[in-house]
Amino acid sequence: MTAHPTASPVAPGAVRRRLRGLPSFGAELPTFDVAAAPAVPEALFLEWLEHAVDAGVLAPHAVTVSTAAASGEVSARVVILKDVSDEGWVFAGQATSPKGRDLDENPRAALTFFWPAVGRQVRVVGDVVRRPADEAAADFLARPPAARAAYLAGEQSAPMAPSDDLSEALAAAEVEAAAHPDDASPGWTLWSVRPVSVEFWQADHSRAHVRLRYRPSDVAGEWSTDRLWP
Numbered sequence: 001m002t003a004h005p006t007a008s009p010v011a012p013g014a015v016r017r018r019l020r021g022l023p024s025f026g027a028e029l030p031t032f033d034v035a036a037a038p039a040v041p042e043a044l045f046l047e048w049l050e051h052a053v054d055a056g057v058l059a060p061h062a063v064t065v066s067t068a069a070a071s072g073e074v075s076a077r078v079v080i081l082k083d084v085s086d087e088g089w090v091f092a093g094q095a096t097s098p099k100g101r102d103l104d105e106n107p108r109a110a111l112t113f114f115w116p117a118v119g120r121q122v123r124v125v126g127d128v129v130r131r132p133a134d135e136a137a138a139d140f141l142a143r144p145p146a147a148r149a150a151y152l153a154g155e156q157s158a159p160m161a162p163s164d165d166l167s168e169a170l171a172a173a174e175v176e177a178a179a180h181p182d183d184a185s186p187g188w189t190l191w192s193v194r195p196v197s198v199e200f201w202q203a204d205h206s207r208a209h210v211r212l213r214y215r216p217s218d219v220a221g222e223w224s225t226d227r228l229w230p
């Protein structure tokens with residue numbers, strides 16, 4: 001572990017004023033007609049995702065995944081969304097990473113998408129299941145060699161030793177990945193979040209933010225919706 005000196009203090013109130021002055025959303029915001037919302041949340045999510053892509057939102061497929069260990073300790077990180085279907089919202093990572101360990105202990109997660117330019121947030125909460133190993137292997141093999149190399153170079157989230165050289169490790173792993181293009185990695189894992197709640201949030205400049213939450217209804221496969229106070 002490396003120790004660092006304490007950062008110098010800034011003028012009292014300066015950070016608060018700076019933060020208060022920052023914009024959160026684009027100047028022009030879309031509207032959200034909840035009466036026209038599809039019957040299933042996946043359909044609305046895909047509609048909103050395409051809209052975000054068309055609006056030029058950077059990395060609209062990046063999502064914050066929040067997990068909790070059995071101890072109750074929580075953590076969150078950004079990952080890339082891999083798929084959305086009846087199976088849920090799918091993301092990938094290393095089985096032995098902190099998120100993988102959390103999900104082994106407590107297979108529940110919250111996903112949070114935020115698309116500032118269009119003032120939209122989508123929150124998905126649900127049970128997490130691992131996708132079949134052959135699906136994870138196919139996903140791993142479809143990744144570019146540099147991405148596979150980055151994964152193979154070292155154990156994700158483990159501290160690096162001072163003697164570890166990242167560039168060297170990446171170069172060696174890239175040679176290895178290129179030499180074995182058909183070798184899947186057993187640790188590469190796809191997780192699917194099967195939603196028990198999906199909430200769509202549309203910002204409004206006059207603060208009349210529109211929120212619509214889907215939850216499974218009593219009829220299997222169907223959803224009921226609620227408007228929520230902003």
Ligand SMILES: Cc1cc2nc3c(=O)[nH]c(=O)nc-3n(C[C@H](O)[C@H](O)[C@H](O)COP(=O)(O)O)c2cc1C
Pocket residue numbers: 059062075076077078079080081091092093094097098099100156157
């Ligand atoms: C835009 C972006 C995309 C990322 N995509 C992934 C991903 O798909 N899978 C992954 O394991 N980590 C991804 N990461 C890195 C994670 O945020 C995180 O550092 C890593 O998964 C380790 O998290 P953990 O220690 O909580 O397991 C991404 C980071 C960013 C900023």
